[in-house]
Amino acid sequence: MISIDGGHMSGAHIVAAARRQDRVTLTSEARARATRSYELADRVSRERRVYGRSTGVGANRDVVMPGSAAQSRSLLRSHATSAGQLRSPERVRAMLVVRLNQLAAGGSGSSPALLDALLDMIAADALPAIREHGSIGTGDLPALATTALALAGEAPTDEPMPSVFEFGAHDALSFISSNAATIGDAALACADLQVLGRACVVVAALTFSAVEGNPEAFAAAVERVTPFEGSRQVCRWMRSLTDSGATPARIQDPFGLRTFPQVHGPVFDSLSQLDAVIGGLANAPSENPVWLPSDDNPGELAHHGGFHAAYLATALDTSVSTVAQSASLVLSRLAILNEPSFTRLPAFLGDGTPGASGVMTLEYVAASALGEIRSAASPAASQSVVLSRGVEEHASFASMAARQLASTGPNLQMMLACELVAAVRALRLRHRSLVPGLADVMAAYSILSADTADRDLSPDIEMAETLLPQLAELL
Incomplete structure (x- = not known):
């Protein structure tokens, strides 16, 4: 069993989750840490402009946006664009367990429910179809955006998803801002x-x-x-x-x-x-x-x-x-x-x-x-x-x-x-x-x-x- 706490994941843990499919659990401390980060993000985002929440992204960073669930969905759909061969199941599993542990570290400001949704995806081995190309080493945006759409029920998985997660205003950019796929590889x-x-x-x-x-x-x-x-x-x-x-x-x-x-x-x-x-x-x-x-x-x-x-x-x-x-x-x-x-x-x-x-x-x-x-x-x-x-x-x-x-x-x-x-x-x-x-x-x-x-x-x-x-x- 691999206990996800946001602070003790090793390369060996990643390999065990990806290849042996060792059971993955999430500690209560990790959930509490994620909750506090989310509450901070929710409060501060009401007080000042925040990149990707009340603004656009990339060259659109100066464009003021309302910060909504609809904006999050739009970001995920556009950034899921990718090409190439599909990645193997073990590579996708490696990406998922890395991303879960990073979220458990408590700095993303994402909803704590997102961690549970990702944990459910791993437990069900409901793997999204992730293509090879799209990342340039500044965040695996297409791979993680595709994963997010699968969590939201908009993209297919090879096994049924236990539930659907609704991405809110705080969840989209924070989820895809990671190199989890490359770290897993x-x-x-x-x-x-x-x-x-x-x-x-x-x-x-x-x-x-x-x-x-x-x-x-x-x-x-x-x-x-x-x-x-x-x-x-x-x-x-x-x-x-x-x-x-x-x-x-x-x-x-x-x-x-x-x-x-x-x-x-x-x-x-x-x-x-x-x-x-x-x-x-x-x-x-x-x-x-x-x-x-x-x-x-x-x-x-x-x-x-x-x-x-x-x-x-x-x-x-x-x-x-x-x-x-x-x-x-x-x-x-x-x-x-x-x-x-x-x-x-x-x-x-x-x-x-x-x-x-x-x-x-x-x-x-x-x-x-x-x-x-x-x-x-x-x-x-x-x-x-x-x-x-x-x-x-x-x-x-x-x-x-x-x-x-x-x-x-x-x-x-x-x-x-x-x-x-x-x-x-x-x-x-x-x-x-x-x-x-x-x-x-x-x-x-x-x-x-x-x-x-x-x-x-x-x-x-x-x-x-x-x-x-x-x-x-x-x-």
């Missing part, structure tokens, strides 16, 4: 890459063992002089998975093995930072304007730019960059496994038949996937646009950055599967002894074919992909 992608990052360590250890790598590259001395936790952790893991007492075949290995802690470590550090940003934003009342009631004063209202997702976009772009760098070493290690001077086996780990291709094409498949990852590593946050008659002159494109990070997962998985197939073949052919942890891995991978004759290796790749999560669990 980021949480799912981050979780997937954390698993693949750990699996990558085990696959690299298999390759290391197959070619008699030099363990000095991740010795305790290297760990001590390394100032970054990600790299230090990779050193510790590699020592636990390999035989530090074995005689190495070389004084120095190629970078694919020798610099593995320094190149792969940043993946864990960047994902850790991304996870912290996800948690921060999932618990922050980022609505514009924000309403903060207080026991000591009349409360505060502030128009601000907290909807701008620059921190999230930067963390996402950084994570994509670190994944791309580590993925390059996967291809390097595949090249090592194909080279007789490292394996003391036939070229491409073939069966000895003259000209045998063996696992040659695994390198091409991996290179193709690497090309996709490198393409995704172009920083989304380096772009910007000027919109709404020039009054909104910057954008983070965090939503694009989240999609780019998510796209690296399947491609990295494909690359690791290729390396795994080649490493297992090399270890079998060399009859190498392994430390207990890796010996257990080899036993588990007995389902991979031992046939070294030239053949289609597509089924081997697919099988290896499904087994990667088991490798991650070893660490």
Whole structure:
């Protein structure tokens, strides 16, 4: 069960709600906080102009409006405009649970009944049809406006809604002023890459063992002089998975093995930072304007730019960059496994038949996937646009950055599967002894074919992909 209180949501909670559909509840303290924020918004909105309540939005911010339920409905209908493919159910669930927790933080000024309506939508798994495009990293307006219309009974859901919520004057802009969809996407992608990052360590250890790598590259001395936790952790893991007492075949290995802690470590550090940003934003009342009631004063209202997702976009772009760098070493290690001077086996780990291709094409498949990852590593946050008659002159494109990070997962998985197939073949052919942890891995991978004759290796790749999560669990 996930208890929504507006202050303690983590990326793991988002993933659990989206994928396992863990039960979600709302604390009484969260309801009370939302009520106080609503009462403050209701009072102050009668006393002064407030953006989106008694004015238009965007370039219409100076247009005085009456502030009514009809105005709210009009805003939602216009801002629901979107395009592209429909998002998966798990991505929509992630968005909903993030938005509920943000509302529970108590800064939106929305009706407390809106929180209960959203909670009912989550409980019923009544998911709105959310399309891919429309957000530029300054609020996921189309996704959340479509969700609002579904809550109001105007847009379809894949399961019946238990009830209909009537959006009042205080509810429309406050509901859509959020990056909840992008935060949810980021949480799912981050979780997937954390698993693949750990699996990558085990696959690299298999390759290391197959070619008699030099363990000095991740010795305790290297760990001590390394100032970054990600790299230090990779050193510790590699020592636990390999035989530090074995005689190495070389004084120095190629970078694919020798610099593995320094190149792969940043993946864990960047994902850790991304996870912290996800948690921060999932618990922050980022609505514009924000309403903060207080026991000591009349409360505060502030128009601000907290909807701008620059921190999230930067963390996402950084994570994509670190994944791309580590993925390059996967291809390097595949090249090592194909080279007789490292394996003391036939070229491409073939069966000895003259000209045998063996696992040659695994390198091409991996290179193709690497090309996709490198393409995704172009920083989304380096772009910007000027919109709404020039009054909104910057954008983070965090939503694009989240999609780019998510796209690296399947491609990295494909690359690791290729390396795994080649490493297992090399270890079998060399009859190498392994430390207990890796010996257990080899036993588990007995389902991979031992046939070294030239053949289609597509089924081997697919099988290896499904087994990667088991490798991650070893660490």
